[in-house]
Amino acid sequence: MRCEHLLMVALFAVGCVTPEAATRGVGRWSVARSGIEAERRAPSEMDELHPAVAERLREPLDADGAVSIALRQSPELQAQLAKVDIAVAELWSARPPNPEVELEALMNDGQASAIEMGAGIDIGALLRMPLRRRAAQAQLDAAELSAAADVLRYAYDTRVAFHRHQADLQLVELYRTAMETFIAAWEAAESMAEAGNLRQLDVAQNRAAYERSRVDVAQAELKALMSREELQVLLGLDGRQTEWRPIEGFAAPEADPPEVEALERVAVEHSLVLGAQEQTLLAWSRQVGVERMRGAIPEAHAGLFAEREDGEWSFGPAAGLAIPVFDQNQGGIGRTRAQLRIAQHELTQKAIRIRSLARRARASWLNAAERVRFYDETLMPARAAVLQETLLQYNAMNVGVFQLLQARRAVIDTARERVEAMFDLWRARAQVELVVAGGEPPAMGGPDVSGEAMGTGGDDGGH
Amino acid sequence: MADIDERANEGPKPRGLKRRDFLGGAAVVGAALALERHGQAQPTPAASPRVRATEGPASGDTDDRYRPVVTPNGSSLPFRWVDGVKVMHLRAGAVSHEFTEGLRAECWGYNGSTPGPTIEAVEGDRLRIYVTNGLGEPTTVHWHGILLEAGMDGVGGLTQRPIRPGETFRYEFTVREPGTFMYHPHWDEMTQMAMGMMGMFVVHPRRATGFVPDRDFAIILSEWSVPIGAARPNPLEMADFNVLTMNSKAFPGTDPLVAKQGDKVRIRFGNLSGIDNHPIHLHGYSFRIAGSDGGAFPRSAQQPHTTVLVPTGSTRWVEFEANAPGDWAMHCHMTHHVMNQMGHGVPNMVGVAGQATFDRRIGRLVPGYMPMGREGMADMGEMDMPQPPNSIPMRGGPGAFGNIDMGGMFTILKVRESLDSYDDPGWYDHPDGTRARPATAAELRADGIEV
Ligand SMILES: [Cu+2]
Numbered sequence: 001m002r003c004e005h006l007l008m009v010a011l012f013a014v015g016c017v018t019p020e021a022a023t024r025g026v027g028r029w030s031v032a033r034s035g036i037e038a039e040r041r042a043p044s045e046m047d048e049l050h051p052a053v054a055e056r057l058r059e060p061l062d063a064d065g066a067v068s069i070a071l072r073q074s075p076e077l078q079a080q081l082a083k084v085d086i087a088v089a090e091l092w093s094a095r096p097p098n099p100e101v102e103l104e105a106l107m108n109d110g111q112a113s114a115i116e117m118g119a120g121i122d123i124g125a126l127l128r129m130p131l132r133r134r135a136a137q138a139q140l141d142a143a144e145l146s147a148a149a150d151v152l153r154y155a156y157d158t159r160v161a162f163h164r165h166q167a168d169l170q171l172v173e174l175y176r177t178a179m180e181t182f183i184a185a186w187e188a189a190e191s192m193a194e195a196g197n198l199r200q201l202d203v204a205q206n207r208a209a210y211e212r213s214r215v216d217v218a219q220a221e222l223k224a225l226m227s228r229e230e231l232q233v234l235l236g237l238d239g240r241q242t243e244w245r246p247i248e249g250f251a252a253p254e255a256d257p258p259e260v261e262a263l264e265r266v267a268v269e270h271s272l273v274l275g276a277q278e279q280t281l282l283a284w285s286r287q288v289g290v291e292r293m294r295g296a297i298p299e300a301h302a303g304l305f306a307e308r309e310d311g312e313w314s315f316g317p318a319a320g321l322a323i324p325v326f327d328q329n330q331g332g333i334g335r336t337r338a339q340l341r342i343a344q345h346e347l348t349q350k351a352i353r354i355r356s357l358a359r360r361a362r363a364s365w366l367n368a369a370e371r372v373r374f375y376d377e378t379l380m381p382a383r384a385a386v387l388q389e390t391l392l393q394y395n396a397m398n399v400g401v402f403q404l405l406q407a408r409r410a411v412i413d414t415a416r417e418r419v420e421a422m423f424d425l426w427r428a429r430a431q432v433e434l435v436v437a438g439g440e441p442p443a444m445g446g447p448d449v450s451g452e453a454m455g456t457g458g459d460d461g462g463h
Numbered sequence: 464m465a466d467i468d469e470r471a472n473e474g475p476k477p478r479g480l481k482r483r484d485f486l487g488g489a490a491v492v493g494a495a496l497a498l499e500r501h502g503q504a505q506p507t508p509a510a511s512p513r514v515r516a517t518e519g520p521a522s523g524d525t526d527d528r529y530r531p532v533v534t535p536n537g538s539s540l541p542f543r544w545v546d547g548v549k550v551m552h553l554r555a556g557a558v559s560h561e562f563t564e565g566l567r568a569e570c571w572g573y574n575g576s577t578p579g580p581t582i583e584a585v586e587g588d589r590l591r592i593y594v595t596n597g598l599g600e601p602t603t604v605h606w607h608g609i610l611l612e613a614g615m616d617g618v619g620g621l622t623q624r625p626i627r628p629g630e631t632f633r634y635e636f637t638v639r640e641p642g643t644f645m646y647h648p649h650w651d652e653m654t655q656m657a658m659g660m661m662g663m664f665v666v667h668p669r670r671a672t673g674f675v676p677d678r679d680f681a682i683i684l685s686e687w688s689v690p691i692g693a694a695r696p697n698p699l700e701m702a703d704f705n706v707l708t709m710n711s712k713a714f715p716g717t718d719p720l721v722a723k724q725g726d727k728v729r730i731r732f733g734n735l736s737g738i739d740n741h742p743i744h745l746h747g748y749s750f751r752i753a754g755s756d757g758g759a760f761p762r763s764a765q766q767p768h769t770t771v772l773v774p775t776g777s778t779r780w781v782e783f784e785a786n787a788p789g790d791w792a793m794h795c796h797m798t799h800h801v802m803n804q805m806g807h808g809v810p811n812m813v814g815v816a817g818q819a820t821f822d823r824r825i826g827r828l829v830p831g832y833m834p835m836g837r838e839g840m841a842d843m844g845e846m847d848m849p850q851p852p853n854s855i856p857m858r859g860g861p862g863a864f865g866n867i868d869m870g871g872m873f874t875i876l877k878v879r880e881s882l883d884s885y886d887d888p889g890w891y892d893h894p895d896g897t898r899a900r901p902a903t904a905a906e907l908r909a910d911g912i913e914v
Contacts, residue, residue: 181828187821195814389692391831395848396856397840398691398806401825408828 036437038071038151040081049073049241057237060247063162063426066235070158071151074236080150087143094133097125100303112308118318120303127300128293135286142279149272152439154234159430161231166250167423168224171416175213175220178412181405182210188401206402250422252372257365257432267358268351270438277347284340291336295329298322357441361431368425375418383411520544528585529667532679532731533885535718535874536710540580540662548589548635553579553604555648555660556597562689562706563716563870566804566855569695570659570711571598577659577711578683579646586641586669592634594626601625601650604634606664607733608644608756608778611636619650626650641668643731643778644756645683653737657698659711661685661735663778673762674753674782676729678722678885682709684743684773684795684872686736691804692851703807704737707800707871714801714873715860720793721877721885722785728876729753730793731780734773741800741872744770747791748876750783770796785878790863790891795872803855803870812836841868863890 039050049057050072056065071077099121106114189206192198232242257263268274299322306315390407393399431441524543531539542551558572573579584590594604603625605617615636619625626632644664648655663681686707688700696706709717722728733756734741751765756778773779794801815837822834833848840857850856859868867873879888907914 177828180824184821184824184828187819187824188815191815191819191821192810192812195812195816197811197814387829389851391829392849392851393691393806395833395835396691396804396806396850396854397809397836398804398851398856399808400810400812401821402810404829404832405825 036067036071036151036155038077038081041072041078043075043078046073046075046078046236057241057244061162061244062247063159066162066231067155067158069235069237070154074154074158074234076234076236077151077154080154081147084140084143084147087140091133091136091140094129094136096129097122100301115308117306117308118303120301120318120320123300123302124294124297127297128290131286131290131293135283135290138279138283138286142276142283145272145276145279149276149439152272152434152437153441156430156434156439156441158231158234160427161227161234162246163423163426163430165224165227165231166246167419168220168227169246170250170419172217172220172224174412174416174419175217178409179210179213179217181409181412182206182213185402185405186210188405250419252369252376252422252425253429255429256369257362257429258436260359260362263358263362263432263435264355267354267435270436271350271354271440272438273440274347274350274354275438277343277350281340281343281347284336284343287336288333288340291329291332295324295327295333298324298327298329354435354440357443358432358435360443361428361435361441364424364428365432368421368428371421372418372425375414375421379414380411380418383414387411521546526583526585529583529671530676530679531583532581532663532665532681533720534578534581534663534681534710535720536712536716537576537578537681538580540574540582545591548591549584550591550593551582552593552595553646554595554597555602555604555655558659560659560711561716562687562708562711562713563803563855563858563860565858566689566706566713566853567694568687568689568853571655572659572711573662577661578685579660579662581663581665581681582646583665583667584638585667586638588666589637590635593631594634595631596626596628598655599628600654601627602648602655602660603632603650604646605649606634606636606644606646607776608642609636609664609666610639617649638666640758641666642754642756642758643681643733643780645733645735645778647735654698656685656735657687657700657737658696659685659687661733663731663733665731674727674729676782677726678720678728678785680720680728680730681733682730682874683711683733684709684736684741685711685734686739686800689804691806691854691856694853700737702738704739705802705804705807707736707741707795707802709872709874713803713855713871714794714869715867717874719790719875719877719887721879721882721888723882723885724785724788724878724880726785726878727782728785729780729782731778732771732773733778734775736775738775739797739800740772740774741795742770742772742797743793743872744796745781745783745791745793745876747787747789747878748783748785750781752779753782754780785876788878788880788891789893791876791878792869793874793876794869801869801871801873803858805857809836813839 041050053069053073056069059065061069099119102116102118102120104116105112186203186206186209189198189203193200193203237244258266299320301318301320303318304315305318306313308314387404387407387410390399390404394401394404434441522544524541526542526544526549540551540553542549544550553573554575555573556571556575558570558575558577559567560570560572560577561567570577582590582592592604594602596602601619603617603619603623606615614622615634616622617634623632642665644666645661646664647661661683663683665679665681684707686704688697688704689695689706690697691705706713712718720728720730730745730750732741732743746769749767749769750771752760752768752771753765754760768781771779771781799805799807812834813836815834817834817837819834822832825832831849855870857870859866859870861867877888877891879891882888902912906912
């Protein structure tokens with residue numbers, strides 16, 4: 001049965017899976033298979049940097065480091081985790097009904113001439129209680145699974161934001177290098193004009209190309225700054241911890257994605273969203289039982305009755321029962337049954353969706369990996385060969401410095417395209433990992449971190 | 464005095480008569496002359512060859528009526544006598560040709576070479592020339608400057624249909640006039656000549672009198688476009704030629720012209736360049752321009768020159784006596800024609816500071832970058848930097864005093880007081896006090912020169 005399975009996947013407080021433990025609001029939380037550990041912290045603690053986070057920030061940050069910081073330091077994530085408490089509270093409402101006590105006294109000249117006392121309990125509620133409690137338990141399980149899915153998604157968002165920032169930093173470097181080629185061309189034109197060999201027109205053209213390249217650099221720098229702030233927020237770091245820096249470089253991951261059948265199977269098996277939906281389904285089916293019982297026994301009280309009259313107490317049992325002649329709670333039953341059907345359809349829909357997301361993530365990975373491989377094995381070497389051959393032609397005095405610099409710029413342009421492919425690869429890889437861990441990635445083309453929107457820069461310099 | 468002079472004085476007359484003239488006479492070939500046939504290896508000038516006054520022998524593959532021309536880097540076309548007719552065979556086809564060490568290209572030529580072998584005949588000879596087309600496209604051969612029947616003129620479409628690939632055509636005509644001529648295709652000329660299909664055609668006078676050369680050289684001038692690093696001439700190029708050749712060789716690939724002091728020297732130039740005329744300048748000598756493909760110039764009209772302009776589509780021959788020993792440059796005087804594979808679209812760097820800021824910047828951007836051409840471009844030939852494969856950009860050749868920073872249409876006339884053979888004698892050994900050298904401080908002081 002899937003439910004047992006999902007229990008293992010579920011978010012739980014270490015050493016104890018009872019909701020009571022969760023309500024304490026602290027403790028380490030981990031999501032099975034994902035290697036993701038979140039730590040619930042009290043709001044009052046959040047002002048201080050978690051010791052592990054402080055430790056991490058001393059070294060250059062990698063993607064795993066960024067995720068581990070976010071899981072400890074992000075107030076947004078803590079708020080998500082605290083939402084489980086709401087479900088826990090729901091469970092409290094499924095306690096036994098409180099007994100009711102009635103007291104009636106007949107006053108005569110300041111004296112109670114007659115007293116009636118009754119104590120009873122709502123038998124119907126008492127009878128429904130185990131069912132209601134089981135329904136609430138399923139709701140709590142659903143909430144916990146959803147929270148686990150949110151943690152995974154948060155970790156994913158952080159990871160992707162980190163890679164975006166990494167990519168943006170690479171782009172800044174590449175735009176700066178491109179600018180260097182434009183400076184060199186301008187300086188060369190200046191020197192040649194000084195020697196009397198070039199017209200001022202050539203100098204002006206080269207200068208204009210250089211000035212244009214500065215705009216590219218500025219835009220790239222702004223973009224890197226924005227993606228850094230994006231990440232800063234996801235990490236939960238405030239203005240006192242802005243000195244962190246990411247690791248150098250941006251190498252390709254080694255692994256290959258799993259086969260598509262296996263991936264779809266694992267995605268469905270591990271899906272926390274599906275697990276939560278199943279628990280919701282279970283909760284509604286149990287709620288149908290509750291409503292049925294409410295229909296069968298709409299109102300029933302049982303208790304004791306005591307009466308004092310003329311100084312004498314007399315006791316006796318008391319009971320009251322509504323006869324479900326006209327209202328058998330058809331409304332409540334119908335409503336919950338409809339909810340059950342909705343939940344059933346939603347489960348199917350979510351299963352379709354998670355399979356599709358798994359396929360999309362895998363396809364994106366393969367595509368991006370192929371593109372990166374193509375850049376690494378074919379296009380970059382091809383560009384490098386052009387530069388090398390141009391250098392030979394330059395040595396042969398068959399082309400000049402301007403053409404040489406142009407060939408260098410073509411290498412840079414291709415390197416920039418490669419950075420985007422590399423980012424796509426890391427993002428797709430994170431999506432596949434998210435799916436395998438049981439999370440749900442954003443649909444591509446949706447509100448995700450977008451790729452480079454800037455133009456490829458001006459090639460209007462040189463000759 | 465010379466046969467040429469006589470003709471010049473005769474003025475115009477029907478040329479067809481001349482053959483009948485010599486058909487009547489008879490002459491014997493001296494035994495000594497037979498030994499002289501391979502004149503290239505025989506430095507001793509022989510007596511004036513006398514001309515046989517009959518048609519050729521009935522058989523055999525030799526002709527001892529003339530001293531053969533020397534085609535530097537080339538050869539003469541073999542032949543066979545068949546019933547008094549000189550029979551030859553040209554095979555048009557592809558040639559892997561080396562312009563000079565370091566540059567080889569897929570060219571077209573005749574009988575395995577570009578230029579094709581020099582055709583040699585004697586005024587009045589009946590020639591039968593078979594032309595086999597080994598190209599992938601049709602061709603013809605036009606006998607440039609030869610006066611013949613219209614149907615033998617070799618103009619595709621006009622006087623014959625072109626020779627299809629694999630086909631062999633037969634041309635037969637009598638060479639009526641002595642002189643310096645050429646042969647080349649007259650079908651898809653632009654392509655076929657740009658690919659190297661051409662050759663010299665020398666007709667020796669029936670009776671050699673007057674200036675009888677001891678050394679008779681034939682050089683055909685042409686120009687090519689071989690993109691630096693490429694390996695096939697580009698026939699589509701119209702203006703920017705980068706390989707300029709003498710007998711399809713660019714210096715330092717050109718064989719020197721060797722003569723012994725006192726030799727009478729004739730140099731025959733033909734020019735089949737795409738668009739350029741070439742003013743060929745010879746150092747150390749004053750020569751007479753003695754004729755063109757139209758015939759010999761009257762002796763009285765021959766002027767002394769040191770440079771002969773050889774227009775494209777024509778020939779010139781010059782004559783002089785090798786009386787000044789030394790190594791003498793002979794080259795086209797168009798400066799871009801004595802460069803090897805120079806690029807013509809590069810920005811001019813002359814006068815730019817040698818290690819400018821941008822040089823350091825480019826050095827960081829492009830490893831291996833070196834500043835170039837700042838003080839001039841002569842150092843290019845000696846700079847040891849990687850070059851495109853199969854290219855000779857700006858390359859010169861070794862000389863007696865370091866690099867000779869020349870290329871293209873450049874060769875050397877080597878005249879020596881004595882020679883054992885006409886093989887390359889090496890560099891000239893200058894007598895003491897006859898060579899430029901650095902001035903000493905004492906000399907400068909003595910002559911009041913301030914530097
Ligand atoms: Cu020239």
